[in-house]
Amino acid sequence: MSGSTIETLRRMANQIARNFEIMGHVDAVEATADHINMFWDPRMKKQIFGDGGQDLSPIAKAAIEELAQGEIPAHQTRATEFNAVDDIGQSDAG
Template identity: 45%
Template sequence: MSTSLDRLIYMANQIARNLATDADPVAATAHHIRRFWDPRMRAMILDHLTAGGQGLDPVARDALLAMQGSA
């Protein structure tokens, strides 16, 4: 895993944890990533998800899966 990918995994997990008390943490996490992440960052994390998504917390993984389904 590359250093930049490690950082993206960390960030996605951190966003998911910070939004855990939201009414729908999966949707809130997906919305945050769609809105604030650069397209290259989104592409890299979605490629990682496709390759198995090692290291992603369940809410972060589900948010990315939802993003994949709506792309």
């Protein structure tokens, strides 16, 4: 694994966590875990799960640890809710 790849993943996880931190620690952890679970490629998750949480914020670290243990969070934000087939106007994407 290249050093720059894991550094990029850490930065991304920290940015996601920072966006949710206004929700409070517990909810931000769940929202961060949900986002990473829904949008990150399995290879990205595998790399960061094996990293040991180095250089992660407390929220990002807790989210990564939760996912690495196999816990799948419920959807936390509209950003991870998707429309049903032929349904319009229910997600933040339009």
